[in-house]
Structures are given as C-alpha cells and as structure tokens.
Amino acid sequence: MNNLPLILKREFIARVRNRTFVVMTFLSPLIFVGMILLISWLATINSSDVKQVAVVDETGSFFEILKSSEEVNFLNYTDYKLEQAKDSVRSKELYGLLYIPGNTANSKLEESVQFYADESPNISVIRNIEKSIATKITNQNFKEQGLDIHKIEEARARVNIQIENFSGEKTSKMSTYIKMIFGGAAGYFLMMFIIIYGNMVMRSVIEEKSNRIIEIIISSVKPMQLMLGKILGTSFAGILQFFIWVLLGGILLTVITSIFGVNAQPPSMDAAEAMAGANQEQIQLILNDILKLPLLTLVVSFLIYFIGGYFLYSAIYAAIGAAVDSETDSQQFMLPVILPLMLGIYVGFFSVIENPHGTISTIFSMIPLTSPIVMLMRIPFGVPWWEVAISMLLLIASIVLVIWFAGKIYRIGILMYGKKPTYKELFKWLKY
Template identity: 60%
Template sequence: MRNLRLIINREYLARVKNKTFIIMTFLSPLIFVGMILLIAYLSMLNSTDQKIIAIHDESGMFSAEFKDGKQVQYLDYSKKSLKEARQEVLDNEYFGLIHISDIESVTGKPADIEFFGKDAPGFATIENIEKTISDKLTREQLISRGIDVSEIDKARAEVNVEIQNFAGERSSKMSNYIKMFFGGAAGYLLMMFIIIYGNMVMRSVIEEKTNRIIEIIVSSVKPFQLLLGKVLGTSLAGITQFTVWVILGTVLLLGVSSFMGIDPTAVQSPASVAIENAARPEINQLVVDILKLPYASLLAFFVIYFIGGYFLYSAIYAAIGAAVDSETDTQQFMFPIILPLILGIYVGFFSVVENPHGTVSTIFSMVPLTSPIVMLMRIPFGVPWWELVISISILIATNFGVLWLSAKIYRVGILMYGKKPTYKELYKWLKY
C-alpha cells in the first residue's frame, strides 16, 4: 500500500510540476474564454449590421409587401430601369437587388425572381423573399377565383399543443433539446478527458520504458501496483487541471465580459432565433424546464462515470504503452479504443434525443465501453434508479477485469524491446 501511495504521489507531482502542464492549465481558460467572447462580439456586430436590399418589381404587385426589419431595409427601385437599378445598387454597395419580372395573370405561371448581389444571400434571406412573394400570389389567386380571403383568415385556427406527463407536470416543446444539450455536453466533455488523459498515461509508460527506468522500478514494485498508481496519479492531475479550468474560466468569462460590455449569450443560433420567435408562455415554460434539470444528479454521476470511464480506458492505454517502444507504434491499437467512444457519441445524439428509454439507448448505456457517455446523455431525461445501479455495477466489474488483463500485458510488455507486438502475441501474454 505504501508503494502504491508513493507511485501516485510521484505520478501526480510529475504531471503538476511539468512546465507544459502548468502553462496549458492557465492558458487554456484564457483561449477558451477569448473564443467565446470573440464569437459573442462578432455576433453582436452582425446583429446590428443592417442590410439594404433594393427591389425592382416590374409587376407592381410585390414591392409593398416587403417590410423593413431590424436587420434588413428594402428600397423600391421599380420606377428605374433594371440596368439603372443594378448600377445604383452596385455604386452604393447595397447588399443586393431583387428583380421580379412582369406577369400576365396571377393564375398563370409565377413571376420569375432573380437576386443580384456581390455575395450569396443567407438561407433566411432567400426564404423570406420566397415566402413574401408566395403569400401574395396565393392571396391574389384566391381572390381571382372568387374566394373571400378575409373569411379564410378568420377561419384560420392556431393550434398549440401543451406537453405534460401523467402527474400534471408541464414541459416546453424544446425541453428535449435542452436536456440533450446538457447531457451531450457532459458526454462529449467526458470523451475528451478520456482521450487526453488516457494518452497522457500511455506516453508516460512509453517514456519510462524507453529510458529504461522501468527496469529499476519493477525490481521493487509489482507491475499491477505501478499500473494502478499511474492511472490514479494521472487522474488526480486531470481532476486538478479541470477544477482550475472551471474556476478560472468562470471568473474570466464573467469579469472580462462585464468589463468589455459583451454579452456571452448574444450568440445567435437557429435555436435562439426559434426561442425569440416563440410565444411568451413557451419561453417561460422553457426557463422553468432549464431550472428543473437535475443538475446535482448530473454532476454527481458525471464524477462517477468520469472515474469509471477514465479508469477503464486508462488501463487499456497503459497496456498499449507497455506493449510498444514508441508512440508511432501505437497507431495500430488506437482505432479499436476510439471506436467505442465515437459510437457512444453517435448513439447519444441520434438515438437518445429521439427515444431516451428505447432499446438502443438502454443497451448502450449498459455496455461499459459506451455507458459513461450514453448514460450521461440519458440522465437529464430521467433514468430509473435500477438502471443506474446496473450500469454502474457493470462498469465497476469491467474495470477490475480490464485492470487485471492490462496488468498481465503490462507485466510482460514493459520489459520487452525492439519488436512491435501483434494482437496474437498480446493474447499469448494474457496466458502468462
């Protein structure tokens, strides 16, 4: 036990005192916060930048239908010739020109529409142009057929589906996406930590093996203790770094954004636009859903699955590091390790959001190689306690099994040099 404690202290201090580790610990939050503030600042600039679009309407039907908004202003150039309108738009550096050809009858072929611009317009701009013209043509066709449009408008019914469970608790229509965001962020963060710090364990083993230090160490320490000490020491260093990132990043984000007057939440996305366009009750319900998320459970199980998933993959990384002589030789073994992590992310984003309690989501939240990611994505949706118990129990049991198998490979591999092992040879090592 004393040897294990010494190994953990050695591995932890070797990581924490490393200059690169110290620099990246304090530099990473600065880079991350800087990126968030830069995106928010550019988004704020983009939201205040108003586009000017000229309209050349030969039919005389549509120019009045285009209404100015916060980000777009329409100018009617229908009285000018198309050539003059194009030249004036070009000289004034307007965003673009909409040209609508004349039509003989609203019941005939729709008007030909062209957009002239220096740059291609965004999807929202094109959609707004098409919708404006389409709505106008539709109304004119209804009128030409003797249909009272006002009666159609009066008969139009607004349908709003309220979502609630059998206990009477209501939720918003976007609640699943909010839950998926928090669960997906936790799962993706866990995957990144496993890859980053698992590679750190592997490089540490390769370095000691290359320097022949390992031959001296194993003379007084059992290989299993050395393997376990490396995994524990590196994991503590990772938790330390992550804690510093969270604290320093939060302080920097709040402090710098307040000082510069930048709102980090100003980033415009399709989801934020949808929320802005939603009814006020829906927004209120969405806020309630965000506040009702099980943050304590998500944090607690993030720690549990972080430890379980990290130990599981770090043991595999350490075994690979012991089996090879250089980091270049590890490439043949890396894909089978990364594949379950990618599969977990894929299942989480494409299966959990649609059916969090379905067969696929449930099975992959039990498989130990994918459960740390998939189960974290399921937790915001509510997971029965017995499923959590089974998933964690399988993960812990698998950890002991993988540690035992990795120790066998580690015991043989750390003393072998000059030969790249095959999967067949690794299987033989397990029998020693």
C-alpha cells in the same frame, strides 16, 4: 500493494510539477473565456453587416411587401432594365439582385422569380423572400376567386397545445431540448476528459519507456502496481486540473464580461420570448423544466461515470503506451479506442434524443465502453435507478477485467523495444 501509494504520489507530483501542466492549467480558462468573447464579438459584427439587395419588380406590386430589416435592406431598382440592374449591382458590390418578371400569371410567377448573386446567398434570406412573395400571390389568388382575405384570416385556427403530465404539472414545449442540452453537454465533456487524461497516462508510460527509466523502476516495483499508480496519480492530477479550470473559468468569465459589458448571461425575457415564440408563462415553464431536471443525480452520475470511464480507458491507454516506443507508433491502436467514444456520442445525439428509453439507447447505456456517455445523456429524460445501478456495476466489472488484461500487456510491453507489435502479438502476450 505497499508501493502503490508511493507510485501514486510520485505520478501525481510529476504531473502537477510539469511545466506544460501548470501552463495549460492556468492558460486554458483564459483561452476558453477568450473564445467565448471572440465568438460574441464576431456574432455582433456578423449581425451588423446589412445585406443590400436590389429589387427589379416589373409587376409593381411586390416591392412594397419586402420589408427591410437589420439584416437585409431592399433597394428599389424597378426603373432599371434587368441587364442594367445586373451591371449596377456588380459595380456597387451589392449582396444580390431579386428579379420579379411582369406580365406573368400567378401560377407561372411562382417559378419565374430569380435571385442573382456571385456567391451563394444566405438560405434564411431566400426563405424570407419566398415567404413574402408566396403570401402576396396567395392573397391575390384569394381575391381572384372572390374570397374575403379578412374573413379567411379571422377563420384561420392557431392551435397552441398545452403540455401537462398526469400529475397535473405543466411543462414547456422546450422540455425535450432542455434535457438534450444538459445530457448532450455532460456526455460530450465526459468524452473530452477521458481522451485528454487517458492520453496523459499513455504519454507518461511512453516517456519513461523511451528514457529507459522503466527498467530501473520495474526492478523494485511490480508492473501492475506501476500501472495502477500511473492511472491513479494521473487521475488525481486531472481532477485537480479540472476543478481549477471550473473555478478560474467562472471567475474570469464573470470579471471580463462585467468589464467589457459582454452579456454572457441567459437571454433577457424579451429575447427568450422571441427565441421560443412564447409568452411570460412559457418562459416560466422553461425555468421550471430546468429546475425539475435531476441535476443532483446528473452531477453525481457524471463524477461516477467520469471516474469509471477514465479508469476503463486509461488502462487501455497505459497498455498501448507500454506496447509502443513513441506516440507515432501508437496511432495504429487509437482507432479502436476512439471508436466506442464516438459511437457513444452519435448514439446519444441520434437515438437517445429520439427515443431515450428505446432498445438502442438502453443497450448502449449498458455497454461499458459507451455507457458513460449514453447513460449521462439518458439521465435528464428520467431513467429508473435499477438501470443506472446495472450500468455502473457492468462498468466496474469491466474495469477490473480490462485492468487485468492491460496489466498482462503492460508487464511485457514495457521491456520491449525497437519493434511495433501487431494485434496478433498483443493477443499472445495475454497468454503469458
């Protein structure tokens, strides 16, 4: 393995000095911060667009309960006939027309209200209108049956369950969502990094093979050394790029948001209370839930699973690069590579969140092809150390096995030209 450090150094320098690598390293944080600012700006524009809704209320009792807001403004068109109101709404290009027929019993009115619009209306607008009308009709039904509405409201129970563990520590109702956000973000970013840097390895192999440089290199270097050197060299370049992204992204986000006054910080106390429907104590519980997360374990595990997942998939990418002559030819082999990563994401979001310690979640957090993603999503919910240890050991064992198989394909594939190999031929290469 004396040549391995030389190959590693060569690959690292070749990646780092590559013009595309340099440009994207410094341009990506700008694009990322720009996207955040663009989304914030578009959200501001979208929220400032007030929807004008005309209302024809033939009963004369519902328009008053339709409260205008920053999103919707209700206009009283009760003096118009229905067809006249339709023509006026079209000519003025209003958002829509709400029609509440008169001389209709409450039991039938529930199904008689109509909303006219050229485009499909926002579902939240429709739900708010339905809720207001339903509340009004319910109160009218109470009055018709001789029930006192005020007494009913006073007797209405409003249960607020307090969540507390057996040690006496209180937690918020948002605890599950907090864990889901941290775990989901870690798993998703891990998948993206594996795909990005794995493709870098594959392109490097294809480039040298298509330029016939590989024939000269292989005359003095063993194929296994060359493959490991490419994986390690590209991994170090990728890690360097990742840390530069984090550093520049944080600096740019801080500077630009302070200059343009865009609020990229967490929501204020009042905004957070409105979002969570909680008081100051509930917000404090949310902050405590974040602090109680195994953040150190999550960060360390992210690094370990990133390195492990990267080596596992990079070996596969290197084998694919050696087996084909161009990136176009590699597409037939990409689905089996991407599928486990996508499966890990779907299992994480649909199984881990529902039952992080269930059978499905546990099994997929042990399978090496999916464990880097699924286990990262499980860690915020609390995973026994021995499960994490078993998952990592299985991942390491799989890396050794996959690198051995990939080395066999790589040894033969790098000298094969002009023919797309089939899965059957790749299987034969493993026997040589």
